[in-house]
Amino acid sequence: MKxxxxxxxxxxxxxxxxxxATALFPGISFGExxxxxxxxxxxxxxxxxxxxxxxxxxxxxxxxxxxxVAVKGDxxxxxxxGLCCMKGYHSVQALYGADRxxxxxxxxxxxxxxxxxxxxxDLVASKLRETREKYGKDAVAIYGSGQWTIPDGxxxxxxxxxxxxxxxxxxNARLCMSSAVTGFMTSFGIDEPMGCYEDIxxxxxxxxxxxxxxxxxxxxxSRMLASRRRRAGVKVIDFATRxxxxxxxxxxxxxxxxxxxxxxxxxxCHEIVANGWVxxxxxxxxxxxxxxxxxxxxxxxxxxxxxxxEQGITFDDYRRFLADYxxxxxxxxxxxxxxxxxxxxxxxxxxxxxxxxxWCMGMNQHTRGTWIQNLxxxxxxxxxxxxxxxNGPFSLTGQPSACGTVREVGTLTHALPHGTVGNEHDRQMxxxxxxxxxxxxDPRPTYHTVEMFRALDRGDIKFLWIQVTNPMVTLPNxxxxxxxxxxxxxxxxxxxxYPTPTTDIADVILPSALWVEKEGLFGNSExxxxxxxRVVEPxxxxxxxxxxxxxxxxxxxxAERFPWSRxxxxxxIWEEYRRFHAGPKHEMAPYETLRARSGxxxxxxxGKETRWRFNAAHDPACSNGKAFHFYGQRDGxxxxxxxxxxxxxxxxxxxxxxxxxxxRVIEHWHTGSLTRRVPVLHNAVPASYVELNPExxxxxxxxxxxxxxxVSRRGELVLPAQINxxxxxxxxxxxVPFFDESLLVNExxxxxxxPISKQPDYKKCAVRVEKA
Amino acid sequence: MPVFSYLAFPHPGCRxxxxxxxxxxxxxxxxxxxxxxxxxxxxxxPDDNAEAALQRGLKALPELQSLSLVFGSDEPQERT
Ligand code: SF4
Numbered sequence: 001m002k003x004x005x006x007x008x009x010x011x012x013x014x015x016x017x018x019x020x021a022t023a024l025f026p027g028i029s030f031g032e033x034x035x036x037x038x039x040x041x042x043x044x045x046x047x048x049x050x051x052x053x054x055x056x057x058x059x060x061x062x063x064x065x066x067x068x069v070a071v072k073g074d075x076x077x078x079x080x081x082g083l084c085c086m087k088g089y090h091s092v093q094a095l096y097g098a099d100r101x102x103x104x105x106x107x108x109x110x111x112x113x114x115x116x117x118x119x120x121x122d123l124v125a126s127k128l129r130e131t132r133e134k135y136g137k138d139a140v141a142i143y144g145s146g147q148w149t150i151p152d153g154x155x156x157x158x159x160x161x162x163x164x165x166x167x168x169x170x171x172n173a174r175l176c177m178s179s180a181v182t183g184f185m186t187s188f189g190i191d192e193p194m195g196c197y198e199d200i201x202x203x204x205x206x207x208x209x210x211x212x213x214x215x216x217x218x219x220x221x222s223r224m225l226a227s228r229r230r231r232a233g234v235k236v237i238d239f240a241t242r243x244x245x246x247x248x249x250x251x252x253x254x255x256x257x258x259x260x261x262x263x264x265x266x267x268x269c270h271e272i273v274a275n276g277w278v279x280x281x282x283x284x285x286x287x288x289x290x291x292x293x294x295x296x297x298x299x300x301x302x303x304x305x306x307x308x309x310e311q312g313i314t315f316d317d318y319r320r321f322l323a324d325y326x327x328x329x330x331x332x333x334x335x336x337x338x339x340x341x342x343x344x345x346x347x348x349x350x351x352x353x354x355x356x357x358x359w360c361m362g363m364n365q366h367t368r369g370t371w372i373q374n375l376x377x378x379x380x381x382x383x384x385x386x387x388x389x390x391n392g393p394f395s396l397t398g399q400p401s402a403c404g405t406v407r408e409v410g411t412l413t414h415a416l417p418h419g420t421v422g423n424e425h426d427r428q429m430x431x432x433x434x435x436x437x438x439x440x441x442d443p444r445p446t447y448h449t450v451e452m453f454r455a456l457d458r459g460d461i462k463f464l465w466i467q468v469t470n471p472m473v474t475l476p477n478x479x480x481x482x483x484x485x486x487x488x489x490x491x492x493x494x495x496x497x498y499p500t501p502t503t504d505i506a507d508v509i510l511p512s513a514l515w516v517e518k519e520g521l522f523g524n525s526e527x528x529x530x531x532x533x534r535v536v537e538p539x540x541x542x543x544x545x546x547x548x549x550x551x552x553x554x555x556x557x558x559a560e561r562f563p564w565s566r567x568x569x570x571x572x573i574w575e576e577y578r579r580f581h582a583g584p585k586h587e588m589a590p591y592e593t594l595r596a597r598s599g600x601x602x603x604x605x606x607g608k609e610t611r612w613r614f615n616a617a618h619d620p621a622c623s624n625g626k627a628f629h630f631y632g633q634r635d636g637x638x639x640x641x642x643x644x645x646x647x648x649x650x651x652x653x654x655x656x657x658x659x660x661x662x663x664r665v666i667e668h669w670h671t672g673s674l675t676r677r678v679p680v681l682h683n684a685v686p687a688s689y690v691e692l693n694p695e696x697x698x699x700x701x702x703x704x705x706x707x708x709x710x711v712s713r714r715g716e717l718v719l720p721a722q723i724n725x726x727x728x729x730x731x732x733x734x735x736v737p738f739f740d741e742s743l744l745v746n747e748x749x750x751x752x753x754x755p756i757s758k759q760p761d762y763k764k765c766a767v768r769v770e771k772a
Numbered sequence: 773m774p775v776f777s778y779l780a781f782p783h784p785g786c787r788x789x790x791x792x793x794x795x796x797x798x799x800x801x802x803x804x805x806x807x808x809x810x811x812x813x814x815x816x817x818p819d820d821n822a823e824a825a826l827q828r829g830l831k832a833l834p835e836l837q838s839l840s841l842v843f844g845s846d847e848p849q850e851r852t
Pocket of ligand 1 (some may be wrong): 053056080085086219221
């Protein structure tokens with residue numbers, strides 16, 4: 001049966017709704033319809049990971065006549081089992097916005113004018129060479145993204161670190177998950193979650209730590225609710241600073257004052273120890289105790305530097321440390337009642353209950369981001385609830401390839417595809433695989449993201465290439481960094497698919513291919529690598545970011561290091577990159593396997609994926625002969641850290657009496673540059689707003705939709721009030737989504753960061769709220 | 773020329789009346805689940821006026837408890 005395009009759209013719409021209904025009510029029947037729907041020969045379907053969030057749903061992209069027209073969930077993907085969220089279903093429309101960038105542009109006499117792509121690439125290469133010769137290797141930099149494909153990030157790292165000899169490689173994932181990395185590295189000595197999404201079907205209790213999963217990881221949230229529907233007694237506890245859609249669906253919603261999650265986590269451990277709920281066999285075999293520096297600062301000044309100093313301690317030292325965190329004392333700091341703290345501790349402490357803790361930006365974007373990860377790991381380690389089906393701490397990631405491209409490829413200043421620049425063995429490995437002299441790879445890290453943009457402002461960096469990200473919307477304390485980027489002798493190249501506030505400050509704009517317009521690989525939150533093929537052509541002269549980098553590398557004289565043809569490049573890059581991860585701790589699947597399957601989890605050893613790391617029954621890297629082996633740390637144990645509660649960098653005071661919290665909404669992806677081009681998503685939430693507590697609104701004399709002015713020490717913003725909308729902040733807090741480039745909340749936020757991870761805290765600064 | 777699909781939940785005991793009421797709305801097709809109180813509603817309108825009229829019609833249905841948008845396409849401009 002042949003369908004015209006319109007009939008096809010109707011079918012796709014119907015199919016999507018049926019998939020959504022099936023996710024809500026597994027087994028629901030719509031009679032004969034599904035059979036009819038599949039019986040169309042007009043559409044070809046191609047597997048890909050979703051372009052948007054770190055859940056990493058597998059999708060099938062339907063194409064007709066060279067155009068992508070629909071998306072459905074891939075039933076072969078174990079992530080989403082055929083389901084998508086509203087962003088996923090509409091994702092192909094993001095390819096076809098009317099203002100898509102199709103030609104390169106170069107700034108001439110202050111104006112951006114169209115030029116052939118080859119001319120723009122020539123200019124990028126010559127400016128890069130000239131800057132490097134005149135100001136030194138560390139005057140050039142690249143800033144990428146957790147939405148870079150794995151080959152994009154790999155080629156960027158090889159070019160900048162291996163060939164150009166600078167560690168000026170960073171990615172926006174620094175802003176979204178670097179605390180997760182340092183949390184893993186300090187507690188386990190190795191990055192990325194031990195568990196997998198299958199935990200959702202096994203856990204009895206879910207605790208979401210500052211994580212609005214209903215909007216940020218909607219398919220996982222649906223999976224969690226489906227698991228609760230199917231099994232008696234399953235509970236969801238939302239532990240957050242404001243009420244959200246996640247709180248509404250939870251069995252219990254517990255609010256804490258911003259930053260005091262540190263104190264509550266310690267109080268939970270206090271209760272576990274005080275009540276004899278410690279899993280002594282597990283702790284005795286697999287855990288050691290440590291402390292680091294305290295009073296560690298907030299990084300608000302240029303050139304801020306911090307190095308932690310680890311010291312081993314005993315269990316008794318740790319017990320004494322916890323004495324400061326009785327539930328009654330912590331109630332006063334956190335606003336969480338001692339009863340609720342004991343309730344949480346009892347859930348974690350009950351050996352009969354399997355508990356999963358989920359978190360994402362609430363714990364990552366935190367001036368003590370590394371510490372709070374350590375403290376939640378402490379809870380799971382004390383109780384031995386880790387690395388088993390349904391028992392585990394689970395750090396979710398925001399972007400589709402923050403794990404795959406940034407954490408695994410190592411596109412951060414200190415990192416390499418295997419290990420760090422400071423480690424001689426890791427440098428030697430990189431030099432050998434890349435075919436460059438080892439002396440090319442500088443052992444000193446340079447700038448983390450915030451410091452990279454400070455260096456651009458100061459003039460220490462003169463040339464910056466930005467790919468697949470929109471820092472002129474996302475950087476905290478944005479005004480400083482925008483004016484820095486606009487200074488006279490700075491040269492900024494931006495590769496993107498639509499005009500954004502970042503292309504506005506560019507000297508060269510390179511039009512990029514988007515998602516299924518190129519071949520690529522992403523890696524999601526559960527160590528799953530997903531490959532996709534190019535299924536439609538990019539528009540005009542748009543070019544994939546990997547190839548833009550290769551074109552520039554060749555112009556700089558590095559053709560031998562990037563010798564591949566365009567057709568074979570992605571396969572060759574993957575197979576070269578995979579050499580970095582050889583061995584049971586991180587082995588990646590071969591290209592052919594990834595091409596054939598809807599995602600493969602690493603470590604992929606002898607044809608088998610690893611579901612639970614550090615568990616000898618599942619993980620081939622365990623070699624100590626025991627049930628668990630935390631092989632990342634030098635003592636073969638997981639580390640419990642005594643980390644105190646310390647206040648936020650900036651807290652409300654008399655002049656600025658409100659907390660400002662920022663984040664996302666389900667309809668929009670990050671800065672909205674894609675989703676605002678999808679009419680349905682844009683119309684659902686066309687502009688940003690400020691959520692106010694109804695009592696605060698009444699005190700200010702503000703009604704729903706009325707204009708409100710937020711003022712911080714850095715800037716101000718006027719936007720409409722939303723009262724009793726989807727989110728409900730407590731009194732004394734406001735919340736603003738950051739997707740709207742015409743209402744830049746980051747002109748108000750503070751560029752304080754976790755001294756260990758260097759990840760900024762977008763969840764806490766102080767503002768004044770006025771009726772505008 | 774928008775195409776949308778929704779999940780429609782009737783008020784308790786109103787499933788049949790909701791099916792009848794939706795069937796009377798122009799540019800609107802329904803697919804009731806055979807074993808749950810839930811309907812898939814697919815709308816396919818020729819222009820913005822018809823879409824606006826249909827939206828008004830949907831909002832006025834007393835039998836409808838909630839309507840959740842799942843999919844939407846409004847034929848964005850073709851790329852040249
Ligand atoms: S949950 Fe995330 S990955 Fe899945 S469809 Fe939605 S946006 Fe895409």
